[in-house]
Each structure stands twice: as structure tokens, then as C-alpha cells.
Amino acid sequence: MTKLRYSITLLFVFFTISVSAQEVQGIVYDAESNEVIPYVNVVIDNTSRGTVSGPNGTFSLSIQGLDLNEIKLSFSSIGYQTHQQSIRLESESTEAIEVYLKASEITLDEVVVTPLAPEEYIKRAIDQVSENYPDSAFVCKGYFNEYLKENKVYLKFSEGLMEMWHPPYGDTTATKVRILNARAKRDLGQLTFMRKKLDKMYDKEVKKEKEKALKGGEEWDNEEHQSIDQELLESSLGGPNVVTFIDPIYNMDEYLQEKHFKDFNYEISRFTEYQGQKVMVISFKSKRKIDHIKGHGEIYLDIDKDVIVAVKAKGKFYVPTLAKPVLFVMGVKVKSAVFQKEVHYRNINGNFYLSDFETYIELDLINLKMFSKNVPAKFEIEQHYFVSNIEKKAKPPFPKSQWMDIEKSMESQAVFPYNEEMWEEYQSLRPW
Secondary structure, three states, X not given: OOHHHHHHHHHXXXXXXXOOOOXXXXXXXEXXXXXXXXXXXXXXXXXXXXXXXXXXXXXXXXXXXXXXXXXXXXXXXXXXXXXXXXXXXXXXXXXXXXXXXXXXXXXXXXXXXXXXXXXXXXXXXXXXXXXXXXXXXXXXXXXXXXXXXXXXXXXXXXXXXXXXXXXXXXXXXXXXXXXXXXXXXXXXXXXXOOHHHHHHHHHHHHHHHHHHHHHOOOOOOHHHOOOHHHHHHHOOOOHHHHHHHHOOOOOOOHHHOXXXXXXXXXXXXXXEEEOOEEXXXXXXXXXXXXXXXXXXXXXEEEOOOOEEEEEEEEEEEOOXXXXXXXXXXXXXXXXXXXXXXXXXXXXXXXXXXXXXXXXXXXXXXXXXXXOOOOEEEEEEXXXXXXXXXXXXXXXXXXXXXXXXXXXXXXXXXXXXXXXXXXXXXXXXXXXX
8 A cells, every 4th residue: 555545544534434333442642742541531422322431542432223324423521622523334344543632722811701709600500400410310321340459459350331220410319220240350469458457357257147147047158258358359349339429419519519618719720621612620629627538629610501510529538536546456547548539421412411430549558566567558449430321211220129239249249141242342441
């Protein structure tokens, strides 16, 4: 192939790409630095179907069942211009799409706003929650993963494909989750922090449970109570049920509540772009600890619609004074405990639905020793949630017997046997 012909082919692929009728794959780059961009929203226009790019910038989006000859994809990420790309659905083979997003540069001269205090903009957005967020129940299909590390070694990693029935915003009815398929990482390390002491405590607790079970005439299975490591594998770090807790609009984080405005400093820091709209960025920082947390972050607000489209928050946990003596007796000191989360919403026909989130907690602990050197350990907990499709449903479309139990692992509750084909669209979302 000549260089001219090769260049023309690349140019054609960049703007209009033919793919298989099942899936679109690709990778998203920063147009200036050529670095990959993680967690970019990828949406099929005029549908409720979408995904996000994974940690390495790659994405995979199912187009199965779409009765269209051509689709248009929209790529959006905070601080970048929204990129749209047409794709013809007629080729028999999947082709990789390379997408380059340009940074958005919005000056104050380009934005016309009413001169209000940042708290007033937040209040206006919260007053419009019933108008801008779902006012009826819906079901979202998507992907969730969570992991626990000790000193960079995985102690647990599990992921699940799920359906979640979500009540309307403002309704406190609990979400209902069904795990369709799940899997866990098997080449894991073992917990080492305070291992001897924890093993003794665990064995003592198991012995009590065994005696109670046998006394009550129940059967006892030793295989189910092998070790702390096994308990970690078969337990949950919260699972998909944490979604409404993480959602700062549904759960209404303190920095969005008018009664807590006095506890934070707010500032309109800049303007940027998200999902093709000009967005005001309001920074916030707590003046004092609230429920043992001191934090700061940014609120991304579409001022034309009075709607919050994204939130970034981070901060530090402080151990309650009453808990410190208890931890000391146990031989534990919390050196630091920090958290961060990032949440994005997707506009579907004028309503903003939770699109994805990422949460991260880091705990630096010290095992205090009387006659030897103290032993430090760093624990990391991370969770990711991505929505691929949304559909309005008044009631959960699955029976109560399939509702997820938050205390059990996702793998133990999967409705369908493991099926590799079900995971093809989500491979890029794994952290390795």
C-alpha cells in the first residue's frame, strides 16, 4: 500500500468507521499530549446506551440489537471538548477506533452568568433535583468492581455484571440489585497485618459459632470456616448496593445541603466543558470536621440547566476520640485515613442519570509493639461502577429471591453460570 493510500485510509477511518454489528472498540487520547484518557463517557446518541473508557483509555461498547445503519458516538470528559463520531454498521469485522479529545479552553469573557454567590448556584441546582434527575423508577445495567490491597498486594478483587432497580430521586426506597455474572481474582496474597492476633480472634469466634450451632442441632461445615483469607473472598466490601450511598445527589452530601453551607468555603474557580455544555466549577473546602471528616473538592454545574453534572471530592477521616483507647489496647494506630471519589451523570432526554463513579480509600495503619519495632501497613480499597444501559421500570423486573445480599460475595449470588461472552464489553474496565 502506498503512503498516500495509507494516509487516505487512516483519514477515512478516523471520521467514519465501519464495525461489526455487535461491538465498537477503541481508545481515547489527549490530542495534545497523546496520553490516554481514562473514564471518558462514550454514549450512542439518541439512546440510553453507553460506557466509559477504562484505566488504560480503552473502551468497548455493545451495539447489539440496534436497528440502525449508522450511529453517532459522543465522547465527553470534564475539561475536554465533546467529540462526535459517526460509525456505519456494515462491516463484518471489528475495527479499533482512535479518538483524540481536545482540551476545552473557556474564558470568563465567553460566559454570561448572573452574579450570584456560589452557594446560590448550588441551592438553585438542588431546588431543581426533581426536574433534572429521574422522577420515576428505572433499571440500569452495568459493571461493578471492588478490591482490597495490603501493601500493594491484592487480598481481594471481585467484579460483577448487574442489574439495579433504582427508585426515583427523593424516594428513600432501597435499591434492588441482581448479579447476572461475577468473577474474582484467584492469584491473591494473604493478610499479614497483625496476622497472629487476628487468627486467634477468628478461631475463637468460629469456635463459639460452632458450639452454638451444634447445641441448636444445626449442621456445621468446617470447609466454610477455613481462614480469614477465605472469609475475605466470600464477603463483600459493600458491593453494588453502595451506589446510592456514593451518589452525592441521591444521598445529598453535606457540601450540597443549605444547612451546612456555613461549614464550607465556596469559590467559583473556573469554567470548563462537559457533554458539550459550558460548566461552572465551584470549589469547596470544609472549615472544620463534620462527622469526623474534613474534605474539599469541586462541583461541576451546568448553569443553563441548573444541574450538577459531576462531583469530585477528597478528604481525611479522623478517628473519634473515644475510639483511640480501644485501638491502642488492640495494638493499632491509625496514621492516616484518606478518601476520594469522582461521580459523573449522563443526560438522557433531559434527565441526568448516574453514569459512573470511582471511590478510593487509603488507610495507613501501625501495629504497635511493646518490645520490638512497630509494623506499618497500607490498605487500599477501591470501587468502580459503570452504567451501560438505562430503562424505566416501575418495579424490580426480577424476583425477590434474586436480590443481592450485601454480606455475601457477588460470585456466590450470580444468577447465570459463568459466561466469558458476557464480559467482552467490559474487559477494558479492569485495572490491569
